[in-house]
Each structure stands twice: as C-alpha cells, then as structure tokens.
Amino acid sequence: MDMGEAIILAGSAIGAGLAMIAGIGPGIGEGYAVGKACEAIARQPEASGAVTRTMFVGCAVAESTGIYGLIIALLLIFLKPFT
C-alpha cells in the first residue's frame, strides 16, 4: 500500500466516524418526542393509541438525518469510493 492510498483510507475512516456525529441530533430529538408522548399519555390515557402512532411517525422522520449519516459512514467504510 502506497502512501496516497493509506492517507485516503485513514481519511475515509475518520470521515466515517465524523459522519456518525449525526446520531446526536436524532437521539436528542427522539428522546424529547418520546418524553412528550409519555406526558401526553399520562394526561390522557384514552388517547394513547393515537399518541403512540403519531410519535412513531415523528420519530421516523426525525431519524432520517441520522440514517443519512449512517449511510455515508457505511459508504466510506465498505465501498471506499475514493480509492
């Protein structure tokens, strides 16, 4: 392995790690959403079905930014697009 390739591999690995910082946002956001859903269910237990459903859809939408980070990380580690 020559020097250039080694630098590219190292850069890809570091980049993959940096891409996963994207996990922070959805983590905080989903935690907040679930917390609010718990409050809502505690206040109105009869609406738990609708609240849970809405919460899951909201969580899924919030999660997509984290998933984009994950996909970039997977591309960098396994497909190595720059080598």
Added chain:
Amino acid sequence: MAIMALPAFLQGSTELSVTGPKVVTSFRIFGLTINLTETVLLEWIVMAVIIGLSIFLTRGLKVKAVSKRQVIAEMAVEAITNLVSDTMGKRWLAFTPYIATVFCFSIFGSLISLLGFRAVTSDFSVLLTWALMTFILITATKIRFGGVGGYLKGFAEPIPVMLPINILSEIATPTAMALRHFGNIAGGSIIMGLIYFGLTGLSHMLHLQVPVLTIGIPAVLSLYFDLFSDFMQAFIFIMLTMVFISNAGPADDEATSAA
C-alpha cells in the same frame, strides 16, 4: 491449526464482507443486460409465500360457523382497514389493498433474513421501487383533485420564489422514504454481522475452537435489529404513505378529525 479441521459452519464468521446482492445469472434483452440477482429470486419466494398464505386463509369463507383460518383472515383485514380509516379517513378506504400489500411485502421481505437469507429490503432498488410507487400515487391523487393545472400551480405556492424549494421537497419525499427503510435494515444487518464477527474473534482469542460465544448472545440484539426494526420500518413506511396520499387531496373535516 485445529480450527481448520472443523467444518465451515462450525467456525463461525471468520471474515467480514459487505457486498451488494449476488448476481445469480444475467441475460440480454434488446441489447440491455438484465441481472437476475439474489434479491429478485427472494422476492419471488416472498410473493409465493404471501399469495399462498392469502389463498390458504381465504378458502371456504362462510357467514356462520367460521373456521379458525377465517377468523385470522378477518382479524388481519379488519386491523388494516381500521388503521387506514383512522389515519386517512373513510373516503380513502380504496387504498387499503395497496397499503396491506406493501406492509406484508415489507414484513416478509425483512423477516426472510431470519432464515439466513439476505433481506429483500436491504437492497436499495426494492425500496426505491416502493417509494416511487407511492410517489406516483401521490402525484396521481394531486392531479385527480386539482387537475394538471392545479398540480403545476402547486409548485409556485405560496409565492413563486418557492419554486426550486418545492421541486426539491417533491424529490426528497420518495428519496427519504426509501433511504430510511434501507438504512435501517441494511445498517442493522451490518451491525449484526459485526457482532457475529467480533464474538467469533473473541472466542478464538479465548482458545475455544467452536465459537460458543455466538450462541445466544446475538439473539438478544437480533430481537431489536431484526424483529423490532423490521416491524417498525414496515409500519412507518405505510404510515408515511397514508399521510402523504391523504395530504395530497383537499382538506376534509371528517378525514382530518379522524387522524
């Protein structure tokens, strides 16, 4: 090297490779090379299973003295009908068969990985196909209720400056739906692969010839990464499909209050 003497299936996963679906065979039609991949074959199996199950469950339907089979079929149909009418409203019930089909296909396509195959839904082209079907339905609904002129005018609302942003968000809808499902399933299967690989290496470090550590421990994680995540993603996919389609039509008090 006592490890080499063991049969291959007892050695555990000694190497980690992440590739796309294998190409089983390829043939040429009109100068185009068409690859018949693993995914396509598994999709045919999933289709056969779903069709067979539907035929089996709905054979000999009766009004009185129903069989156990019929009760199961009725429960499934009722559950999905209630979900659609709760989320979209009663006037969109015509979409129930499509929603139910996508849900079944997604569930069975993901759960096939429990049998040791590659999950159908860890191939991006499958998810992109489903997302494009939903996108076509959304566009068709918009044109049906607003006409072609109304559909095109919708891009320049509320102000014409928003045109590029509206076009971008229109493209982002199917892309995000497909990427979300794909990322969850493919990411989960890669994480499970890493866990098996790591536990195999760990048991070899502890001088265990058969990777005993891979028995039982990954099952706990598989509960989340395979079962829960599969059900969740199928559910979320159909929920988003329903929400987007019902939002494409005009606002209706009865429909919106039910959701």
